[in-house]
Amino acid sequence: MYPEKLKYLRERKGLTITDVANKVLNIDRSQYGHYENDYITIPIKHLIKLCNYYDVSLDYIFDFTNIKTYQNMKKEPDKKVAGERLKNFRKERKLTQTKLATLLNTTFTTISSYERGVNLISTNYLYTICKKYKISADYLLGRIDK
Numbered sequence: 001m002y003p004e005k006l007k008y009l010r011e012r013k014g015l016t017i018t019d020v021a022n023k024v025l026n027i028d029r030s031q032y033g034h035y036e037n038d039y040i041t042i043p044i045k046h047l048i049k050l051c052n053y054y055d056v057s058l059d060y061i062f063d064f065t066n067i068k069t070y071q072n073m074k075k076e077p078d079k080k081v082a083g084e085r086l087k088n089f090r091k092e093r094k095l096t097q098t099k100l101a102t103l104l105n106t107t108f109t110t111i112s113s114y115e116r117g118v119n120l121i122s123t124n125y126l127y128t129i130c131k132k133y134k135i136s137a138d139y140l141l142g143r144i145d146k
Helices: 002-012 017-025 029-036 044-054 079-092 097-104 108-115 123-133
Strands: none
Touching: 002 017, 002 029, 002 044, 017 029, 017 044, 044 123, 079 108, 079 123, 097 108, 097 123
């Protein structure tokens, strides 16, 4: 999964865990170490920051593609676009919010908050949806248009 990719990218740049934690994410070294060791899930905001730092796509980090970056990729996700795309994705697959919530082991109100653009979809839910349904994480978050 993606923690190995984070470690690979960090080592390729000759950085330590402390370097990434302090200089890139502005967090404690042990917290970042937990991300790389897959003890806790990295929040999507930190994952996007790392994508931008390493100049790679979420799809590359998630190991969905070998393509490191996409043309015209936006640095930041768009909550409103991401919400609309999640809603459209769900409807195209004839999933109710409750069904999608059950699949993700969450509540329909969580799905609703994502679809309304209140919150950005969490890393675990994004990964699960994209892997299961073979959809680009960068597309779903509005970082690319195709």
